Amino acid sequence: MSSPKYWREIPQRYRLEAGKCKKCGKIFFPPRLICDGCKSREFEKINLQKEGKLLTYTVIRVAPSQFIDQTPYAMGIVELKDGVKILSQVADCDFDKLEIGMPVRIEFRKIFQEGEAGIICYGYKCVPV
């Protein structure tokens, strides 16, 4: 994991920092340079609310190399209260309780670490409410 690439996304990964279009109010996560709705270039910084509901889910049983030790793990697309949708793991849940419409909230977790000597990458996951 490249240090600058990881560091650049910290406000989004740690604080869910998004950009809200000053003109039409559309929220972009991650923030953008231009609003695809009204084409405005002015945004204000907001932190997304941490509650949401599960729109769809899956359980990953064949994982990419940096997630092999965590397999199997659930993932879902979650619609947060602000209307923004994110993709994240669903931690601390029994797989047979996963249900579309389930309420979840964001928790700060370790996403992966680069072996024994590389950096540790943190971010957001969802947990059942």
Added chain:
Amino acid sequence: MRDVAIIGVGMNKWGELWEKSLRDIFTEAALLAIEDAGVDHIDSMYIGCMSSGLFVDQEHLSSLLSDYLGMGPIPATRVESACASGGLALRTGFIEVASGLNDIVLVGGVEKMTDVSVAGATFALSTAADQEYEVYQGITFPGLYALMARAHMQKYGTTRKQLAQVAVKNHYHGSMNPLAQYPQKITLEEVLDSVMVADPLRILDCSPITDGAAAVILAPLDLAKKISKKPVVKIIGIGHATDTIALHSRNDLTEIKSTERAAKIAYDMAGKRPEEINLAEVHDCFTIAEICVIEALGFVEKGKGGPETEHGLTTLGGKIPVNTSGGLKSKGHPVGATGVAQAIEIVKQLRGEAGERQVKNAKVGLTQNMGGSGGSSVVHIMEVV
């Protein structure tokens, strides 16, 4: 714009081609296409390839492959749109001929995926998704399509068996294609019992890792009629559209809007409706993809992709056979080559050269090639002249 036709096709057997390098694989297919077309020179070439850099540490394919093709210092262009690279290369080659800039244009696609480990290939494929907001979180491609499948099953009642039927059908078709990577028939039980990869998708719901190439020769229609010894196939419609790269940014997780939009552009240009398509090659990277795509193409109503597949609408002999080549599932999916191979299947069918898997009275065919989880789609409609 001039009318454009396909006058030559070339493809080798796909699989784990240990002895062949990327340049060998591409050149073989290209030479077969040149032979099939009966031309003695090429004016320009296009290469669809997703990631030669990550798979074989090689970029600058334009220079490498025009060099190895031996047809002189011709202009060569590498085109990339993840798994839609081949289809997009075809569209781009079409534009060069249609514009009058050049006459004989080779469009090829290639991917050499087995020089890296499975983990390496999985990583390379993952670059088609949003690195920072999808891949970082731990998703895989089967995972993304599994999220779509779950949503589709919830919204429309699509069943696990209906998904499996896509794989069974495509293997049945592929068993009649000597160039397919896995030309074996499989049963519904085998699909439903296979190892779970990302709930609810199992290994037999997923297209494989493949080495292979495919190439076609384009020419302006008038020239094609003069020089071609085989039935001439005209490209009558092309559509291309993108959508958000991240699946979670889409409005409806059960729809592939980029395909819908690309198809509309193609249908309008061709002056055809979905009912007038006799057969199609679509991007069944995962079984759920074919179900969503036939809905997006307007072959079936939204939500009916599962039951219609189950009832045989898209099986050879049915109203609109889909993936008579075996699709990505049975034929294989060397990423950059897929879009071009789809065109080859349509051309062979429209020419009447499809042997055992020939669709009767095939006059108009459609190809749909897409990238990532539907972030880009290219649709071509072809008609035999």
Added chain:
Amino acid sequence: MVGITGYGAYIPRHRIKVEEIAKVWGADAQAYKKGLSVEEKSVPAPDQDTITMSVEAAFSALKRAQIDPKKIGAVYVGSESHPYAVKPSGTVVGEAIGATPDVHCADLEFACKAGSEAMFVCLGLVGSGSIEYGLAVGADTSQGAPGDALEYTAAAGAAAFIMGKDNIIAEAVDTYSYMTDTPDFWRREYQFYPRHASRFTGDPAYFKHILGAGKGLLEKVKMKPNDFQYAVFHQPNGKFPVKVGKLLGFEKKQMETGLLCPKLGNTYSGSSPMGLTAILDEAKPDDLIFMVSYGSGAGSDAFVWRVTERINQVRNKAIKTREMLNNNKCYVEYGTYAKYRGKIRKGE
């Protein structure tokens, strides 16, 4: 008045029972349960560490403090299991809560009392007027060597406190620190597991320092044990804190609310701080709380807290400690526990 403006804790949901561990090593589970007065301990999942737990505890503290995080002038995380040997846990916590960039930060270490040290330092900085608010966190995911007595108790948890002058819910009436050089429990660099000097960890270490700090503070504030409604001590097991409390003159019922170890295990730098959060979850205005931490090496920090009216307004603004302790538990067997804790030797 200086004291706690907000507090929060975090406990991971996984647990392992003493019986599970004893089974694998052929040990007498009942003897361990009785001897240690511990039934089960918390286990961090592979995606949890000192940093993630500190962040979540800090979020809860912020919810109760109800302040703009940019007003936090210092972030200190005390642990003996910081994820990096070099690169602070505090910087990640500071970024996550939005306190950066105009903030002082350091990681603290002193075996199990690194959390109470963070609290001690923040109180000093706020009291001197150097900073407006300070965040102090005690968190650990300590390792116990396989088959060792400590494996039955080494657990995971975090407690966070935002110290301030305004809007406090518990005043820091006074503090006292007591420290000597005592090699009772240690971990050398590059060693995966700590080591300890067995029975030497009792009287000359744990008891000497808690008694030293405890008696010192009681004398300094001129109070007696029965002036207090609550008492909480460092909890390496369920027995020691009750014994040391009694030696100081406290009664079992004063110590009940803050005694989490029997169901939680020893959360090291989180131990007495988490006990304090459980007390704050139910204490009433004007209640007095006596707290003494202990860190091997060795030393103790003692505090007297007086609860204020404001506790009633903010207590319910975040999850309570015993809610996390008792609800939503997920038990694992030893194999999963060993995998989660990185105790299985893997290939390259």
